[in-house]
Amino acid sequence: MFEPVIGLEVHVQLDTKTKAFCGCATQFGAAANINTCPVCLGLPGSLPVLNKKIFEYAIKVALALNCTINENTKFDRKNYFYPDLPKNYQISQYDLPISENGFIAIKENKIRIKRVHIEEDAGKLIHEKEYSLVDFNRTGTPLLEIVTEPDITSALDAQEYLKELKSILEYLGVSTCDMEKGFLRCDANISLRPKGDTALGVKTEVKNMNSFKAVRQALEYETERQVAVLKDNGKIIQETRLWDEKKQCTISMRSKEEAQDYRYFPDPDLPLFTISKESIESAKKVLPQLPIEKRKRFISEFNLSEYDAGIIVSSLRMSNYFEECLNFLQEPKKIANWLIGSVSEELNKRCLDIAQIKLKPEDLVGLIKLVESNTINNLTAKQVLTFMLDTDKTAQEIIKEKNLAQISDEESLKRIAQEVIDSNQKSVDDFKSGKENALMFLVGQVMRATKGKANPKIVRTILENLIKET
Numbered sequence: 001m002f003e004p005v006i007g008l009e010v011h012v013q014l015d016t017k018t019k020a021f022c023g024c025a026t027q028f029g030a031a032a033n034i035n036t037c038p039v040c041l042g043l044p045g046s047l048p049v050l051n052k053k054i055f056e057y058a059i060k061v062a063l064a065l066n067c068t069i070n071e072n073t074k075f076d077r078k079n080y081f082y083p084d085l086p087k088n089y090q091i092s093q094y095d096l097p098i099s100e101n102g103f104i105a106i107k108e109n110k111i112r113i114k115r116v117h118i119e120e121d122a123g124k125l126i127h128e129k130e131y132s133l134v135d136f137n138r139t140g141t142p143l144l145e146i147v148t149e150p151d152i153t154s155a156l157d158a159q160e161y162l163k164e165l166k167s168i169l170e171y172l173g174v175s176t177c178d179m180e181k182g183f184l185r186c187d188a189n190i191s192l193r194p195k196g197d198t199a200l201g202v203k204t205e206v207k208n209m210n211s212f213k214a215v216r217q218a219l220e221y222e223t224e225r226q227v228a229v230l231k232d233n234g235k236i237i238q239e240t241r242l243w244d245e246k247k248q249c250t251i252s253m254r255s256k257e258e259a260q261d262y263r264y265f266p267d268p269d270l271p272l273f274t275i276s277k278e279s280i281e282s283a284k285k286v287l288p289q290l291p292i293e294k295r296k297r298f299i300s301e302f303n304l305s306e307y308d309a310g311i312i313v314s315s316l317r318m319s320n321y322f323e324e325c326l327n328f329l330q331e332p333k334k335i336a337n338w339l340i341g342s343v344s345e346e347l348n349k350r351c352l353d354i355a356q357i358k359l360k361p362e363d364l365v366g367l368i369k370l371v372e373s374n375t376i377n378n379l380t381a382k383q384v385l386t387f388m389l390d391t392d393k394t395a396q397e398i399i400k401e402k403n404l405a406q407i408s409d410e411e412s413l414k415r416i417a418q419e420v421i422d423s424n425q426k427s428v429d430d431f432k433s434g435k436e437n438a439l440m441f442l443v444g445q446v447m448r449a450t451k452g453k454a455n456p457k458i459v460r461t462i463l464e465n466l467i468k469e470t
């Protein structure tokens, strides 16, 4: 039996207005090469000046990830040639990163963080059929690289770690973590070893995974691939492999570089930086409540299940929305059910985040209250929610306009129920002979006749009574 040993490297783009070492804007999607200057284009004689915001963000992240912050930190040049790297080196951090030795706790597991360091991003290559274009707008935008120890032992745990890390970064407000825009990217190192062994096997690095799901799938694939090689008495080659989303497999790209290949050396244009105790202390004071604490609070204060709290807290905006709803209705469990259920369903369908819809917390609560007061049933409420999101109207307005109020008036329901009984004699007999399902069928028929507007509980009682009378 083999077990995978996984370490992850996450690059996250810091949400600063300007780049790491010059005053160019970091704006995404701008016309190609608009946001460039002699510094980020690496022109001779230009000098980098560190953006102060980056230390502020990096310290926050280091604290949230339980890291030690190094008093002295410096920048190094990582040398390599690539067309989207005009200086032929990347400013990064080598032996004195801003912080080291932290961890993220996920349930009972602690995933150790080896280091968090600052570096600048490269530009982007756009490959056309017969040529390639280069856009330097991204060159020099600030990144944090967050590296774990090889503490992860399954593809699923890797996915859980990434979800938690993303939540933490969003809570800190240091990055939008938009994976589609490449603001959060993940590379993985994976090796196998016989279960119980402590020595590490030869690892491969997997790149090009654009979603958490892709990370999980790629690692699942790579685990299986390595198991097959080892079982066949083959050797794993240390190399970089690319995840091919379409073919759902990893493909060998190149043999992996070692650190010495990059000829790291201290950047002579940037001084050694000292991080004062005061700046760490003042960062501690403004640290927001982090997901792990918020989850605990939601469980103890609102009596949510671990599962519900986990889902709601994983998004800062969802958890804020949830708490705003509570100002209008003190029913945490009901609100959680709505948010996790129908609201999330609608958001997924529309590819939107809760912050991007106009549905106000008080309006969602208004809808929930109408269900509670039996004005509409759950089924209708789901339709009303769709209309609310489409039109920005309140639940009350939509129900009135579309005549969706539940029919609870017994006389008209009795009349419809009798018609259903008369035309479904077989089901009535089945029910009489003990088949419970037959009653559900009859309830369904009444619901259909009322276009889903009947109160199913009342319908059930009416049907039972009418059948008893016959």
Ligand SMILES: [Zn+2]
Residues within 6 Å of the ligand: 019, 022, 023, 024, 035, 036, 037, 038, 039, 040, 041, 140
């Ligand atoms: Zn610039």
